[in-house]
Structures are given as C-alpha cells and as structure tokens.
Amino acid sequence: xxxxxxxxxxxATRSVIPLWPLSxxxxxxxxxxxxxEDFDQAATTRPRTAFLADYxxxxxxxxxxxxxxxxxxxxxxxxxxxxxxxxxxxxxxxVTTELVHADHHGTPPTPxxxxxxxxxxxxxxxxxxxxxxxxxPMPQRERGPWxxxxxxxxxxxxxxxxxxxxxxDLPGTPDAGLARALALLGVPAGDTETILRRETQRLPGWxxxxxxxxxxxxxxxxxxxxAIRLTLRWALDLPVLSSMATPQPESAxxxxxxxxxxxxxxxxxxSGETLAQVARILGLHSPxxxxxxxxxxxxxxxxxxxxxxxxNTNTNTNTVKxxxxxxxxxxxxxxxxxxxxxxxxxxxxxGFAGFFGIPIRxxxxxxxxxxxxLPALLSARHSVxxxxxxxxxxxxxxxxxxxxxxxxxxxxxxxxxxAAPFALAETLGWFHGAGTLLRTLWPSAxxxxxxxxxxxxxxxxxxxxxxxxxxxxxxxxLAETGLRMMGLDAFAPLIVLAAHGSTSSNNMYQSALDxxxxxxxxxxxxxxxxxxxxxxxxxxxxxxxxxxxxxxxSYFVAAEHNxxxxxxxxxxxxxxxxxxxxxxxxxxxxxxxxxxLLVSERAAQLPGARRHSLTRVRQRAxxxxxxxxxxxxxxxxxxxxxxxxxxxxxxLQRRVFLHSYRPECDPDGSALExxxxxxxxxxxWINHQYYFSAVDQDxxxxxTKTVHNAIGTMGVLSGQTGDLQAGLPLQxxxxxxxxxxxxxxxxxxxxxxxxxxxxxxxxxxxLRHLFDNNWITLTARNxxxxxxxxxxxxxxxxxxHLDTTP
Amino acid sequence: MDSLTKMIRIEIVIPGREAASVRDLITSxxxxxxxxxxxxxxLGHHGPHSGALLFNDxxxxxxxxxxxxxxxxxxxxxALRQLLEGGPGVMFVADTYVSRPEYFA
Numbered sequence: 001x002x003x004x005x006x007x008x009x010x011x012a013t014r015s016v017i018p019l020w021p022l023s024x025x026x027x028x029x030x031x032x033x034x035x036x037e038d039f040d041q042a043a044t045t046r047p048r049t050a051f052l053a054d055y056x057x058x059x060x061x062x063x064x065x066x067x068x069x070x071x072x073x074x075x076x077x078x079x080x081x082x083x084x085x086x087x088x089x090x091x092x093x094x095v096t097t098e099l100v101h102a103d104h105h106g107t108p109p110t111p112x113x114x115x116x117x118x119x120x121x122x123x124x125x126x127x128x129x130x131x132x133x134x135x136x137p138m139p140q141r142e143r144g145p146w147x148x149x150x151x152x153x154x155x156x157x158x159x160x161x162x163x164x165x166x167x168x169d170l171p172g173t174p175d176a177g178l179a180r181a182l183a184l185l186g187v188p189a190g191d192t193e194t195i196l197r198r199e200t201q202r203l204p205g206w207x208x209x210x211x212x213x214x215x216x217x218x219x220x221x222x223x224x225x226x227a228i229r230l231t232l233r234w235a236l237d238l239p240v241l242s243s244m245a246t247p248q249p250e251s252a253x254x255x256x257x258x259x260x261x262x263x264x265x266x267x268x269x270x271s272g273e274t275l276a277q278v279a280r281i282l283g284l285h286s287p288x289x290x291x292x293x294x295x296x297x298x299x300x301x302x303x304x305x306x307x308x309x310x311x312n313t314n315t316n317t318n319t320v321k322x323x324x325x326x327x328x329x330x331x332x333x334x335x336x337x338x339x340x341x342x343x344x345x346x347x348x349x350x351g352f353a354g355f356f357g358i359p360i361r362x363x364x365x366x367x368x369x370x371x372x373x374l375p376a377l378l379s380a381r382h383s384v385x386x387x388x389x390x391x392x393x394x395x396x397x398x399x400x401x402x403x404x405x406x407x408x409x410x411x412x413x414x415x416x417x418x419a420a421p422f423a424l425a426e427t428l429g430w431f432h433g434a435g436t437l438l439r440t441l442w443p444s445a446x447x448x449x450x451x452x453x454x455x456x457x458x459x460x461x462x463x464x465x466x467x468x469x470x471x472x473x474x475x476x477x478l479a480e481t482g483l484r485m486m487g488l489d490a491f492a493p494l495i496v497l498a499a500h501g502s503t504s505s506n507n508m509y510q511s512a513l514d515x516x517x518x519x520x521x522x523x524x525x526x527x528x529x530x531x532x533x534x535x536x537x538x539x540x541x542x543x544x545x546x547x548x549x550x551x552x553x554s555y556f557v558a559a560e561h562n563x564x565x566x567x568x569x570x571x572x573x574x575x576x577x578x579x580x581x582x583x584x585x586x587x588x589x590x591x592x593x594x595x596x597l598l599v600s601e602r603a604a605q606l607p608g609a610r611r612h613s614l615t616r617v618r619q620r621a622x623x624x625x626x627x628x629x630x631x632x633x634x635x636x637x638x639x640x641x642x643x644x645x646x647x648x649x650x651x652l653q654r655r656v657f658l659h660s661y662r663p664e665c666d667p668d669g670s671a672l673e674x675x676x677x678x679x680x681x682x683x684x685w686i687n688h689q690y691y692f693s694a695v696d697q698d699x700x701x702x703x704t705k706t707v708h709n710a711i712g713t714m715g716v717l718s719g720q721t722g723d724l725q726a727g728l729p730l731q732x733x734x735x736x737x738x739x740x741x742x743x744x745x746x747x748x749x750x751x752x753x754x755x756x757x758x759x760x761x762x763x764x765x766x767l768r769h770l771f772d773n774n775w776i777t778l779t780a781r782n783x784x785x786x787x788x789x790x791x792x793x794x795x796x797x798x799x800x801h802l803d804t805t806p
Numbered sequence: 807m808d809s810l811t812k813m814i815r816i817e818i819v820i821p822g823r824e825a826a827s828v829r830d831l832i833t834s835x836x837x838x839x840x841x842x843x844x845x846x847x848x849l850g851h852h853g854p855h856s857g858a859l860l861f862n863d864x865x866x867x868x869x870x871x872x873x874x875x876x877x878x879x880x881x882x883x884x885a886l887r888q889l890l891e892g893g894p895g896v897m898f899v900a901d902t903y904v905s906r907p908e909y910f911a
Contacts, residue, residue, distance in 0.1 A: 003885035006834055010827035010889050175834070215826050359861070377862040481860065670858065678861035763856040766865035 002175035005182070005192065009223050012196035016222075018212035019205060019726050023713035024520035025512040026376040027633075029688035029775075030700050030727060035766075039745070039774040040292045046695050046743060048105040051294040055100060060297050064304075065096035068296035071790070071797075073284055082277045085266035091281045094261065099294060101264045104251065104287035118232045119202050121158060123721050125149055125228065126206055130213070130220065132712040145224040146174035153232075163235040170231065174224040181230035185240050198241040199229050205724030209715055251287040254279045295745070303747045303779065306638055307788055307799070309650050310749075322348040322492040324587050326568075329354030329500050329515060329523065330679055332636045333563045336601065336654045340594035347590065349644060350486045351658035353679040354499050354517040356530035357482035360384040360469065365462050366398050373518040373525050375682055382469040384529055386462035393460060400457040439624055443505070447622035461574040466529040467536065475533050476542040482530070483548050484671040487643060487662030491554040494583040497531050498568050499523025500561040503621040504629035508710050509729060513563065513632050516682060524571050527558035531572070555580045564621045564630050566595040566602075602654075606631060607735045627705050627731045634733060634741040636690060639683045641675055642751030645784065657683045661752065669756045676760055676767055680748060684776050687746040693728040694743040701727040746776040753782055754789060754796055761791070810903035813910055814879035818870045818886060819846060820895035825868040827889060832872050835882035838910055840872040852894060873902055873910050 015033040020026040029035070034042035054060045069092045070076055079091035089097070098104070128138045129145050140148040150170040153159070159167070171177045187195050200207045200222070207222065214221040233240065252260070258279035262270040270278070285293070323346040328334040330351045338349040359374035365386040372380045388394045414424055439446040466475065483489065501522025502513035511520035518526055533539055534556040543550060557576060561568045568591040570576075576584055596614055603609040603617050607628045612620075620626045631654075639657040640647055647658060659679050666672055692700035702708070702725035708716040715724040733741040750757055757780055761767045771778050771791055778791035779799055788799035818828050822844060832840050846867040847857030859866045874882065879899075886897050904910055 003831060003834055003881045004888055006831055007827075007885040007888040010824075010830070011891075011893070014824070014893065221830075353861070357861075375861060377864040379863055670860075673856065673858060674860045677856075677859045677865065681862060681865065760856075763854045764859075764865075765852055765855055766862075768853065 002179055005179050008193045009196055012193045013200050013222050016207050016211050019208035020212055021714045022508050026520050027516055027686040027689040029685050030692050035769040035775055044695055045291045045295045060301055064297040064301040066092050067300050068293050069095045072293055072296055075284055079281050094281050095285045098261050099290055102260055105291045118229055121232055122229055127711050130714055145220045146227055149228050166235040174227040177231055178227035181234050184234045187240055195240050196226055199226055203723045205726045208726055209724050254283045257282050299744045302637055302744055310646055313650055320345045322346055324494040325492045326496045326498055327352050328498045330657045330659045332633050332654050332657055335652050335656055335658055336598045337566055337594055340597045344590050350660040352486040354515040354523045355526040356497055357478050358526050358529045360529055362525040371521045373521050375517050384464055384466055384469045387465050388460055388462045390461055397457050397460050443623040444619045464528045464532055466532045476539050479533055479539055479543055480546050484665050485675055486660040487665045489665050491550050493553055495556045496559050497527040497556060498559040498561045499527035500563055502563045505622050506624035508716055524560040528572055531556040531558040565618045566598045632732055633686055636687055637744040638747040640749045646751055663752050672752055673760045677764055684746050690741050691743045694733045694741045697730055702729040704730045748776055748778045750780040754780055807903055810905055811907035813873045813902050813904050814876050815873045815900050815902035817898040819867055822866045822868045823864050828870050831885050836878045837872045837874045840870050843869040875911055
C-alpha cells in the first residue's frame with residue numbers, strides 16, 4: 001500500500017518544476033512539465049487591454065494580426081471571403097477585425113485559493129526544518145522532517161488542545177503517516193492522486209523547492225511534506241480540499257459574434273446567408289484562441305523587425321586578420337559588449353554557452369564548499385579545484401581567511417545568545433553603526449574599505465586542476481565539441497574565453513544575474529578550466545589529428561565579464577607567456593573603451609541611471625538600497641544560431657542570445673544537435689521564466705523585493721510567512737507599472753541546412769514538444785543568401801509568404 | 807539452471823527528469839540496487855528519441871534495471887504500473903536467474 005502511495009505522490013507532483021535555491025538561482029520554465037501540451041492549452045498571456053494599447057500605439061499592426069491569424073489557422077486561406085458594406089473581407093481580415101472590436105479574449109481566470117491554517121502551520125514548520133543557519137536549530141532535525149515534526153508538533157501552542165491530543169501517536173514513517181491520514185480523512189483510493197495534487201498546489205513554491213531539495217540534498221521529500229499536510233488537516237478537523245476547478249467564462253455563440261462583427265463593418269443589415277458565412281469563418285477561431293493570436297501578432301511584429309535588420313548585414317565585413325578572438329556566453333548581455341568590442345575590426349567575437357563545454361563541480365583552493373558550475377540540465381561528474389606552487393603565501397592566506405571567518409562566526413554566534421546583544425551593542429555597536437552609516441551615505445567608500453580589508457589576505461596565484469579531473473581523451477573530446485559548436489577553425493594569436501558574473505549589494509537575487517550556464521555562479525572557473533584545456537600541448541596534439549590545428553602562436557586566456565561594470569577582467573594573469581603580454585595589454589585597452597560605451601548605452605534604460613555619470617552607474621553595484629543594479633536578462637526575446645556575419649554590425653539591443661555556429665565545421669550535425677538540445681533549451685527556460693513572471697507576477701513571480709524576507713540562502717518569503725516565492729521579483733521585469741520586459745516567446749533563428757534542422761527536431765522529443773506545441777518559434781534559412789522559412793508541426797513554410805500584405 | 811536462483815528483473819525506460827521517482831520506488835520496495843543507463847535512444851510511442859544529448863541529462867531517456875525476489879517484486883510492479891499510467895515510460899518484467907541470491911534479497 002505504501003509503495004502505491006509513493007507512486008501516487010510521484011504522479012501528483014509530476015507537474016511541479018523544481019525551484020533552485022537563491023544561492024544558485026536557475027531560470028526554469030514554471031510550466032515545463034506541460035510542454036507536451038500546446039502552449040495555448042497550458043499557458044496564459046497578457047490581458048486584452050495591454051494588447052489593445054499596443055495596437056493603438058502601432059506596436060501591433062493589422063499586418064501583424066493578419067500574419068499571426070494565417071500562421072495559427074492555415075484553414076483561413078481556404079475559408080473564402082464575405083462581401084460586407086462596400087468591400088470584400090477575407091476570412092483572415094474578419095477574424096482579426098473581431099480581435100480588435102470584440103472582447104472574446106478567453107483567458108481563463110487565475111485559480112485562487114485562500115490560505116488556510118494548514119498552509120500557515122506547514123510553512124512555519126518546513127521553514128524551521130530547512131533553514132540552513134537557524135538561530136535555534138530544530139530539535140531532532142537529523143531524524144528527518146517527519147520524525148522531527150511528529151516529535152514536536154504535539155507541543156505546538158498554535159494548535160488547539162484537541163488537535164495536539166490527536167497528534168500524540170503518529171506512525172514512525174512518512175509513508176505510513178500519509179496512508180493513515182488519507183484513511184482517517186476518508187479519501188477513497190481512486191481520489192488519492194487528485195487530493196495529493198490539490199494539497200501540492202496550495203503552496204507551490206514550497207512544493208517546488210522540496211522537489212529540488214529531494215533530488216539534490218535528500219534531507220526532505222514530497223511524501224514527508226504531504227504526510228505533514230494531510231495529518232494536520234485531519235488533526236484540525238478540516239475537510240479535504242474541494243475541487244479547485246475554476247469556472248470558465250461563458251462565450252458568446254458564434255451567431256452572436258457574427259452579428260456583432262457585421263454591425264461593426266456595415267450599417268446595412270446583413271442577410272441570413274451572409275451572417276452564416278461570417279459565423280462559419282469565426283467558428284474557425286474560438287474565443288479561447290483570441291488571446292494567443294494577439295500574442296502571436298505581438299511576437300510577429302518583433303520578429304519581422306529582427307529579420308529585416310539581419311537582411312541588411314554586410315556579409316563581407318571582416319577581411320582583416322583578427323588580432324584577438326573573444327568567446328563570450330550566449331547571455332543576451334554579451335551582445336552589447338560584443339558589438340562594442342567589434343568596433344575594432346581586428347577583434348572577432350563568438351557566442352558559446354558560458355561553461356565553455358567544461359561541466360565541473362568547482363572548489364576554490366582550500367575552500368570548505370564547492371559550487372556546481374554547470375548547466376542545470378547536467379549532473380556534476382567531475383570535481384575541479386585549484387593548486388598553487390606558492391605554499392608559504394597560500395598558508396598565510398589560509399590563516400588570514402580562517403581568522404576572518406572565525407571573527408565573523410563569533411560575532412554571528414554571539415548575536416544568538418539571549419544576553420549578548422546588550423554587550424555586543426556596547427562593544428561592537430560603534431563599528432557596526434559607523435559601517436552602516438558609511439554603506440548608506442557613501443556606498444563607494446564602504447566598498448573601498450571592503451577592498452582594503454580583502455587585501456589583508458594576499459592574492460594567490462593558482463591554476464585549475466582540469467587535467468586531474470578529466471582523462472585526456474575526454475578533454476580532447478570536449479575541446480573538439482566546443483570548437484565545432486562555435487565554428488572556430490582559424491585561430492588568432494589571442495583567444496579570450498570570457499565568462500561572466502555580476503556584482504551587487506544586498507541582493508538576494510544576485511545569482512540570477514550570474515551565469516545560468518554555470519549553475520547561477522560566476523563563470524570564471526569554467527573559463528579557466530577551458531583555457532587550460534585548450535592550451536595543453538597534449539590536447540592540441542590530439543586535436544590536430546581531428547582537424548583542428550591550433551598554432552603554437554595562439555594562446556587562450558580566461559576572463560570574466562562583469563555585467564554590472566561591463567569590464568572584462570583577465571584572470572590567471574600569472575600564466576600568460578611573455579609572448580602574449582602585449583596582445584593582452586592591447587585587449588585590455590580595447591575592452592575598457594567598449595565597456596564605457598556599453599555602460600553609457602545601458603544607463604539610458606536602467607531605472608534612475610539616466611543622468612548618472614559612468615562612475616555613478618557602476619557605483620550602484622555597492623549601494624545596498626539599489627534594487628536595480630542592472631537589468632539582467634530583461635527584454636530577452638530571440639536566439640540566433642549562426643555565424644557572427646549574420647548579426648555583426650546590427651544593434652540587437654541586448655535582447656538576443658547569440659550562439660555561434662558554422663555548418664562547415666559540423667559535418668555530421670552533432671554540434672547543431674547539441675546546441676539545440678542544450679543551450680537552446682536553457683535559453684527557452686530563461687525566456688519562459690521572464691515571460692510568466694511578466695504576464696502573471698502574482699502567480700509566477702516573486703513579488704516586490706522590498707518586502708522580501710530571506711530564509712537562509714534557500715528562498716524568500718513575501719512578508720514574514722507563507723509560500724516560498726518562485727520566479728523573478730517585480731524589479732526584474734518592471735518599474736512600477738512600466739514594463740521592462742516584453743513577454744515574448746523566444747523567436748529562434750537558425751542559419752543551417754533546413755533538412756539538418758528538421759532531422760534534429762524529428763529525433764528529439766524535447767524539441768518536438770517545444771516547436772510543435774508552440775512554446776517557442778523557429779525561423780531558419782539555409783545560408784546567408786537564402787530566404788527565411790518558418791517551421792511548424794506541418795513542415796517549413798516560406799516566411800515571405802506569411803508576410804505578404806493583402 | 808539448477809544451481810541458479812530465480813528472481814524477477816524489471817526494466818523501466820523513462821525520461822531522465824522522472825527517473826528519480828522510479829529510483830525512489832525501487833529502493834522503497836526493498837531492492838538492494840539498480841543499474842541506470844542514461845542516453846538511451848530508440849523509437850517509442852511518442853516517436854524517435856536521440857540518445858546523443860551531450861549536455862542534457864534532463865531530457866534524455868534513462869533505462870533503470872533492477873532485480874529482486876518475487877515476493878518483493880509484485881508490490882513494485884503495481885506501484886510502477888500506477889506511476890507510468892497515462893505518462894511517458896515503459897516497463898518490462900521478466901524472470902531471471904542469478905548466481906548469488908544474497909546480493910538481491
């Protein structure tokens with residue numbers, strides 16, 4: 001019986017997408033488990049009023065609506081036309097006219113559920129159990145959540161006495177506890193899964209985090225969580241949750257719709273035959289489809305502008321031999337710095353997932369913990385650390401760090417002793433007060449003090465131990481895959497692998513600004529490992545056998561692009577050979593100019609930064625009151641997979657994920673398959689997280705940062721209790737009522753042979769789901785001179801055909 | 807075969823993202839171990855599956871194989887049937903024979 005309940009739990013929570021902790025905040029599609037359904041069936045869009053406002057401002061045009069209607073309903077092409085008033089109206093025109101003039105938006109109302117006592121109690125208990133650094137650790141925590149809870153709950157003063165009595169004698173395992181609670185609540189066996197699903201939906205944030213924690217840490221599972229919930233429900237004499245089905249809005253009949261539309265288009269009364277014709281056409285476009293046709297039109301407008309901008313690129317731009325090649329993450333923020341770096345015609349840039357093909361668990365030299373610096377799609381299999389030859393300095397550094405940690409831990413521990421705060425205020429209060437004043441009034445000065453403080457620990461020259469972690473053949477395979485994926489087969493003297501990270505103060509969403517391909521961490525470790533791999537003579541020797549001859553005169557350096565300051569810092573400088581120091585110096589000079597230009601450009605959009613000097617914009621990183629240190633990936637809307645020639649010289653406004661790809665470097669298509677099944681999937685996750693946080697902040701966002709309370713580094717509550725907040729905070733997608741992010745589904749553009757793309761999609765279910773079910777769109781062309789084609793579940797359609805204006 | 811002990815072998819092919827639930831059931835059923843093969847390719851009810859996902863364990867197919875005594879197998883089979891119902895994934899059940907039964911009991 002218990003095993004079947006576990007199976008019911010697994011089924012009931014199948015649609016719950018794991019929620020990563022804040023320390024490694026990974027963007028995910030909150031509806032990822034529903035990608036096997038059509039986007040129209042599973043998702044939602046903006047309200048009609050928002051689309052109408054865009055229509056009035058020409059952000060959405062009649063042409064966009066027509067293209068969207070034809071794309072979504074190919075049958076409109078054969079549905080004929082109707083003569084109304086003084087002109088003939090095509091089926092597509094009738095459908096789009098109705099969109100503008102009638103309110104049949106058809107978006108189902110958001111299901112709402114008022115928190116009940118079980119929700120309140122469970123949030124408190126689970127938070128107490130999972131808090132990694134509580135002032136008072138939960139007794140018996142080591143026995144697991146069910147055992148710890150059953151041992152303590154009978155003393156919970158928030159519960160009535162009768163409930164506490166009921167909770168005295170509970171089974172020893174969560175499985176048995178859940179089975180008993182279901183039996184006592186009188187849940188029929190056939191309803192178990194439904195009831196469990198409803199319970200899970202009550203606190204979706206906690207359920208999602210528990211699912212992540214169950215897989216990655218293993219100290220709690222969903223069965224325990226549900227056992228606690230159902231047991232509390234029984235003890236409090238609360239009924240099992242009734243159906244959460246929400247009433248669907250009633251739609252007008254197709255005849256009502258035809259009459260209403262006819263009245264808009266002509267003053268003369270329409271004949272019964274005409275009305276029947278109109279009704280037949282409108283019947284092809286149900287009210288439930290209206291919202292998504294608006295959405296498609298909204299996206300069509302953007303996509304057409306994007307395609308037009310690419311048509312104007314000059315294919316013969318770069319005939320100069322490059323002095324440096326810079327490989328940056330596909331992150332949309334890289335587009336800006338790449339564009340400015342390329343003002344120097346001797347610099348070539350490439351886009352590649354920011355872990356540079358080296359998925360690692362990384363620990364700094366003598367660090368106590370490690371980070372999983374790899375995409376969330378992967379599990380860590382290789383551990384990499386640092387080594388140093390400067391042992392005396394490393395001993396001094398380790399001693400200094402430990403002393404600093406011990407002092408901080410001592411202060412923190414003393415804060416939790418009841419009487420200590422009084423003594424602490426007397427002794428350390430002055431220092432804290434002065435520090436607080438400094439951070440509030442002069443954030444930059446506070447940052448300077450912090451830097452001085454850190455200088456007390458001598459910098460250590462280390463190198464990553466990638467060769468110890470991976471066997472040689474695997475390192476060669478990873479290097480070859482990386483080169484094929486980014487289409488790099490001619491090598492400049494200097495090749496910069498620029499990972500990225502961000503700097504901000506008092507920002508619980510800091511890791512959301514770091515590299516998603518590196519597990520929500522800054523990516524320097526991966527860049528260092530990749531550079532070490534590419535510079536290894538043994539790897540180069542074997543790569544030459546596979547067709548990639550990296551000259552001895554070419555050297556890879558690791559770097560990190562700070563997306564707050566836009567500076568690119570070279571790391572592992574001590575490893576750079578004398579032969580390349582001049583090239584590195586030249587690159588430093590060039591990136592400094594590019595960084596200033598980009599910060600100036602960003603300041604025009606960054607809330608509150610418009611009149612700031614570059615210095616002041618950068619100082620926002622150290623301001624603990626600043627809720628907009630940078631814009632992150634707000635605005636992301638497209639992904640382009642192809643050579644840089646496609647986009648070089650075009651201002652893509654930091655909205656596009658750019659992954660380099662050249663079919664000639666990928667004879668069997670495996671590199672494109674890897675790009676489409678990994679970086680593209682991650683870009684889609686990011687895009688959908690922004691999309692859903694923007695279209696329904698209450699349901700899929702995290703609310704405003706200003707009332708967030710952190711539970712360790714695990715997550716935030718909005719206020720002091722309740723559900724763990726999922727998704728992005730309001731400040732990632734809007735400024736008050738003004739949107740920073742346009743919720744557009746990802747427009748994927750690929751330049752590669754169409755038959756190759758089609759074959760890859762056909763053999764990968766993840767891609768079939770995404771493209772066939774309209775979660776993202778795909779437009780592709782064979783090469784730079786070919787026409788664009790739009791992919792659908794029925795095959796390729798000429799994009800120019802769709803764009804034909806009637 | 808006389809010197810061998812009869813056991814039940816259960817193989818499950820399931821999307822990688824759902825493999826954790828299957829592993830959980832296997833261990834809860836008292837199986838002493840399982841074998842996991844990721845990157846499984848083939849053709850199934852939902853169309854072809856490429857096993858060549860280099861940087862994606864999440865969307866790849868996984869095959870889990872476990873062997874356990876018949877008295878433990880039935881409950882696991884029932885639970886797995888329930889888990890797989892209406893979703894992706896297939897299960898194969900077969901008699902098998904092992905030389906060291908204490909490894910699986």
